Amino acid sequence: MSERTEGYAGAVVAIAQAEDQLDRVTDELSAVGRAAAANEDLRRVLADRSVPASRRIGIVEDLLAAQASPVTLNVVALLVGAGRGGDIDAVAAEALELAAASRGGALAEVRSAVALTDEQIARVSEALSQASGRNVTVHVVVDPEIIGGLSAQIGDTVFDGSVRTRLDQMKERLS
Incomplete structure (x- = not known):
């Protein structure tokens, strides 16, 4: 901070x-x-x-x-x-x-091309909680550069399931 x-x-x-x-x-x-x-x-x-x-x-x-x-x-x-x-x-x-830490958890900034429903946010929160081993609060940022999929960051850890990243990975494999 x-x-x-x-x-x-x-x-x-x-x-x-x-x-x-x-x-x-x-x-x-x-x-x-x-x-x-x-x-x-x-x-x-x-x-x-x-x-x-x-x-x-x-x-x-x-x-x-x-x-x-x-x-x-x-x-x-x-x-x-x-x-x-x-x-x-x-x-x-x-x-x-601070709010996430006060609950003993972590904050994940999730970037999506579109706003997420409450149900989608709950599913993302659950998946990130399982992946990180911590109770994760999700903060969604609508980012038109994401094309599709999601990108999430918890502290220094990035979980990138965006379409752009997947396309870049495919390009690298084909090169």
Whole structure:
């Protein structure tokens, strides 16, 4: 963890645990972080300290009020108000890792070309738990470069079942 975001991620997990909403808050925060990372204008305005904090928090409230839990809304407002709007994605990633560790497990970042259903996520989690020998929490990232299949990373270990990798392996065997 980076020192810059470590304390914030710990605070997010502590707040979410105190409200008994750890899974929901970390999932929603992760979605906000991905949205901010994917939208340069949004990331820039949330990180811009020359924009008054009340205005940045107002933007967050407008975007999340109907979709996120009040706890998540307050956590994001806290981050934005503290000048960490540009770090939401990093804080979310670290919070997901801390949440998984608090359950005695590990976090797997699973990349897929399409969003996965809850049933698919459960099957992937079970397979990765068996393969790694740990209780694995799955965090799905939709990545259009994956063409098909899945790629999962737990710490430094990568399980790559993507179509692109399989095609590359076939090319190597045929060469």
